[in-house]
Amino acid sequence: MEQSKIPQATAKRLPLYYRFLNNLNHQGKARVSSKELSEAVKVDSATIRRDFSYFGALGKKGYGYNVEYLLGFFRKTLDQDEVTEVALIGVGNLGTAFLNYNFTKNNNTKIVMAFDSDPSKSEGNVGGVPIYHIAELEDRIGDVKVAILTIPASEADGITTRLVDCGIEGILNFTPARISVPEHIRVHHIDLAVELQALVYFLKHYPLDEGL
Amino acid sequence: MEQSKIPQATAKRLPLYYRFLNNLNHQGKARVSSKELSEAVKVDSATIRRDFSYFGALGKKGYGYNVEYLLGFFRKTLDQDEVTEVALIGVGNLGTAFLNYNFTKNNNTKIVMAFDSDPSKSEGNVGGVPIYHIAELEDRIGDVKVAILTIPASEADGITTRLVDCGIEGILNFTPARISVPEHIRVHHIDLAVELQALVYFLKHYPLDEGL
DNA sequence: CATAAGTCGTGATTAATTTCACAATAGTAT
DNA sequence: ATACTATTGTGAAATTAATCACGACTTATG
Numbered sequence: 345m346e347q348s349k350i351p352q353a354t355a356k357r358l359p360l361y362y363r364f365l366n367n368l369n370h371q372g373k374a375r376v377s378s379k380e381l382s383e384a385v386k387v388d389s390a391t392i393r394r395d396f397s398y399f400g401a402l403g404k405k406g407y408g409y410n411v412e413y414l415l416g417f418f419r420k421t422l423d424q425d426e427v428t429e430v431a432l433i434g435v436g437n438l439g440t441a442f443l444n445y446n447f448t449k450n451n452n453t454k455i456v457m458a459f460d461s462d463p464s465k466s467e468g469n470v471g472g473v474p475i476y477h478i479a480e481l482e483d484r485i486g487d488v489k490v491a492i493l494t495i496p497a498s499e500a501d502g503i504t505t506r507l508v509d510c511g512i513e514g515i516l517n518f519t520p521a522r523i524s525v526p527e528h529i530r531v532h533h534i535d536l537a538v539e540l541q542a543l544v545y546f547l548k549h550y551p552l553d554e555g556l
Numbered sequence: 557m558e559q560s561k562i563p564q565a566t567a568k569r570l571p572l573y574y575r576f577l578n579n580l581n582h583q584g585k586a587r588v589s590s591k592e593l594s595e596a597v598k599v600d601s602a603t604i605r606r607d608f609s610y611f612g613a614l615g616k617k618g619y620g621y622n623v624e625y626l627l628g629f630f631r632k633t634l635d636q637d638e639v640t641e642v643a644l645i646g647v648g649n650l651g652t653a654f655l656n657y658n659f660t661k662n663n664n665t666k667i668v669m670a671f672d673s674d675p676s677k678s679e680g681n682v683g684g685v686p687i688y689h690i691a692e693l694e695d696r697i698g699d700v701k702v703a704i705l706t707i708p709a710s711e712a713d714g715i716t717t718r719l720v721d722c723g724i725e726g727i728l729n730f731t732p733a734r735i736s737v738p739e740h741i742r743v744h745h746i747d748l749a750v751e752l753q754a755l756v757y758f759l760k761h762y763p764l765d766e767g768l
Numbered sequence: 769c770a771t772a773a774g775t776c777g778t779g780a781t782t783a784a785t786t787t788c789a790c791a792a793t794a795g796t797a798t
Numbered sequence: 799a800t801a802c803t804a805t806t807g808t809g810a811a812a813t814t815a816a817t818c819a820c821g822a823c824t825t826a827t828g
Binding site for chain 2: 806
């Protein structure tokens with residue numbers, strides 16, 4: 345918890361850096377410059393250097409960064425060694441997408457259980473993840489602290505309340521509803537319809553160049 | 557294209573405001589204050605007032621905002637009357653989720669066609685949207701200017717090149733790959749794995765309170 | 769060894785966004 | 799009418815993030 349001074353904008357880019365460093369490593373590249381990385385992840389090179397610098401001097405002047413070293417560093421920083429268990433609520437199309445995906449490669453998160461209100465889905469198993477009926481939420485969730493919400497908006501509030509009572513700490517909400525939670529619980533909203541509309545708005549109103 | 561001075565951060569919130577105003581309207585509410593709206597969309601009320609103020613004085617002091625008026629205003633501003641056609645590339649789980657969803661309510665975007673490389677999927681039809689084989693991309697896409705990419709990362713570059721050649725203007729990229737496009741094309745990346753990892757990182761390193 | 773080329777780390781600057789805080793005004797109640 | 803209350807719109811301040819630009823250092827080359 346020491347490095348709480350890292351800007352949120354930087355923190356959000358860390359997983360991205362991590363994945364690309366992993367790619368480079370698999371490709372057998374031993375070193376990389378902020379300029380090269382910049383082209384790969386589409387983030388300004390000065391921003392990358394600044395981001396890295398919050399963690400200390402990780403590179404060498406005139407050389408760049410050693411891929412393996414950097415990777416090892418981020419592995420620790422991003423807690424890649426310790427897997428965070430995640431519960432998925434709602435096994436519709438979107439939920440199924442997550443289950444099949446299940447963040448297989450270089451990832452520190454794992455969906456360990458899923459819930460659905462449809463009895464024909466529960467008792468099943470998708471991508472090796474057991475699916476339970478939503479009624480079993482409280483019994484099954486154990487000490488899982490992170491949930492992905494891929495349910496209809498109308499159910500968001502009810503499920504959220506139950507998750508909060510189960511001691512959940514973070515929710516990734518794909519529901520269009522903006523859910524209310526106690527202050528100490530973190531919610532990230534990803535609103536697919538809004539994202540698409542925003543893209544369309546930018547296309548019409550913000551003439552060429554300038555990525556998001 | 558007149559109001560190019562609207563901050564990007566504001567522009568990204570507009571679709572969200574629009575949807576909640578619609579909800580309020582359906583509920584029969586005639587007026588709303590920035591404070592109420594703030595609670596609903598989880599955006600600071602001063603930010604909401606500031607956002608609205610870029611479009612002029614839309615509210616009344618001591619009263620708030622007239623829901624219907626505001627809604628009418630945003631409908632025009634967000635081009636809600638004119639539907640933007642969208643093509644979906646990749647009818648896997650995630651792609652299917654989009655097709656079934658298809659942004660039915662209060663939306664100015666519509667997926668009008670989908671493509672997949674699996675012949676057993678193409679020639680089909682999901683949620684009323686025709687699915688073509690990816691080989692037909694150039695023949696079928698017509699003047700659709702926006703594409704959603706829900707394909708494996710390995711195919712991202714190839715498909716992107718073809719889309720660019722077809723004259724695409726905006727891409728909503730769900731692929732983990734950071735695609736390269738000419739300057740005048742807008743790409744928004746939504747990286748599900750990164751979002752989840754970022755949430756986990758925040759949980760571990762940023763103690764309670766403060767939503768993203 | 770000396771020179772050239774490349775690249776980091778960061779102070780300083782600029783830009784973007786959020787938040788504070790309050791005067792002005794509209795509505796409401798008596 | 800008058801007083802009271804609610805709420806906007808916005809100047810100013812604060813915060814956060816991105817970018818510039820350059821000194822210092824590393825490696826490569828002849």
